[in-house]
Amino acid sequence: MPRFYCAICRYPLNACLCASVQPISPMTQLVVLQHPSEVEHKKNSVRVLSLVVAETQVYVGESEADFNGLREHLTACNKPIYLVYPSEQSVSVEQQPINPDCVLLLLDGTWRKAFKMLQLNPWLTQYPAVHLAEGYESRYRIRKSSRSDSLSTLEACAYMLSALDPRLDVQPLMTAFDAMVELRIKAMPSTVQARYQNSNKPNCETK
Template sequence: MSHAVFRLRAERLARCVKPFVARGSRAPRCPGCRVPFSHCFCDWRPRVPTESGVCLLMHDIEALKPSNTGWLIADLVEQTYAFGWSRTSADPALLAVLADPQWQPYVVFPGEFVAPERVVQTVSPVVGKRPLFILLDATWTEARKMFRKSPYLAHLPVLSLEPEQLSRYRLRRSKRDDHLCTAEVAALCLELAGDLAAATALDAFLDVFTAHYLGAKFQLEPDLQDAAHLQLKAFL
C-alpha cells in the first residue's frame, strides 16, 4: 500500500538517527495499519469516493506515531496530501497544491484565534473548485505555533468548526474533551462539504482503529460484531 502519509512516514524514518520505536510497545507492527500483526485491521479499510480533498500539515514525528489518525484519513480520502511542517521553509510541493486551481483551500482552525474577516463556518460552493481542508496535525500547543508561523497560509479562509460532540479519541491524553483528534476534525469537514458517506465511514473507521489498537495493547480480542465494525462493513 502507499498513500501520502505512508510516504511521508518513510521519508521521515529515513532521516532518523536511530530506529524509531513506538512508546509502550516493541511488538512487530503491520506496515499497513500500524498495529501489532495480531490485531491488524487492514481488511477493514473503507472505500468511499469523495469530492473533497485533505491536506495534512504534520508536525515533525506525527507521521511516525502509530496512534496518529491522519493515516486513517489518507486510507479513506483518495485526494489526501501530507507534508512535514518546517518553521523556516515551506515545501514547494505544498505551495503547488495550495495554488492548484482545482482546489478551494480552507485552513481548519478555531476562529477565536483568527481575525474575524478570515473566519468562515460553512463550506460555500465555488464554481470549478473542490474544497481542500488543511489540517494541522499536531498537539494543540504545536498547532498554534504552526498556524502563527506559516505565512503561506495567511491569505486563506479559516474554517472554524463548532462540534457539539466530545472527542471519542482514547489513544492519547488531552486536558480537554473538546479537543478533537485529526480524523474527527476531518469527518466534520467532510460532512460540511456534503461528503456524508465518507464522514460516516471515517467516524466508524476511527472507532474500529481504536478498538484494534487498544485490543493489542491490553491483549483483548476486538468485537467484530460491535456497532462500529457493523457500520463500517457497508463501506468495504
C-alpha cells in the first residue's frame, strides 16, 4: 500500500510536522557534515533542524573528497568558523566570547562514525573546536547511546545557538523536535510505546 508524504516537511501524512514547525533565522550559519547512513534514518534530527532553520547547509559524505565543495565554500567564507566537537583542545562555548555571526560545523552521525569522519578529514582541525559545557540533558528518548553526554544534532545546535545569542528564541527547535519524537513513539507497537513513555532516562547520539 503506497504511503503519502507531505510536500512541505516530506514526512508521511500521518506524521506531518508542519503544525509544529515555526521557522527561525539565527545569525549563525549551521553547516552539517552528515554521514551517509543518517540520510534516510527515520529518527534523523537534521531533517527537523532544516525545517526550522531553513538556511542550514547539509553536506553528505564521509571521506575528504566528499566534502570538496564544502571546503571551497569555507575557503571563500569571510566569517569565523568553528568545529563543534568535544576534545582536549576544544573550548566551552559558554566560557569564551564568540560573535554569533559565525559558522558552526557539526558532524552528524553516531560517536563512532563522527570520530571516523574527523579522522578522514584532517582539514577540519584547522578550525578552533568548541563544545557545550556539562549539564545539558537530551530529550531524544528514541535513540540510545553509550555516552551520557550525547545530544542529537538538533539539540546541540539549539544549545549552541542559545549560548552564542541569548536573545535568540530556540524553543521552536525543541518544539518541532519533541513533536517528531512523539510521532515516532506513536508509530511503535503499544508494548514498545509503554517502554518509552515510562522511561525518564533520555538517551541519544549525535545525529
